[in-house]
Amino acid sequence: MSILNIEWNLDDALRVRGQEERIKEREEIAEKLIKRGTALELIAEDTRLSIERVEEIAKRIDKKN
Numbered sequence: 001m002s003i004l005n006i007e008w009n010l011d012d013a014l015r016v017r018g019q020e021e022r023i024k025e026r027e028e029i030a031e032k033l034i035k036r037g038t039a040l041e042l043i044a045e046d047t048r049l050s051i052e053r054v055e056e057i058a059k060r061i062d063k064k065n
Contacts, residue, residue, distance in 0.1 A: 001037060023049075034058050 026047040033043045040058060045053040 030054050030057050031061060034061055
């Protein structure tokens, strides 16, 4: 394996990790907004999550309560 290949893979791994962290943060914000009663469509728009993902989060919250 070359050093260039290792560095490229590390860069990719770090980029993916950053994307996953941003998505997790958006989902946490969506959860807070759902609990406050914000309309799901507005949450999807503001967090840039799909409406389907926001609905999944809302269902998960309903199951907990």
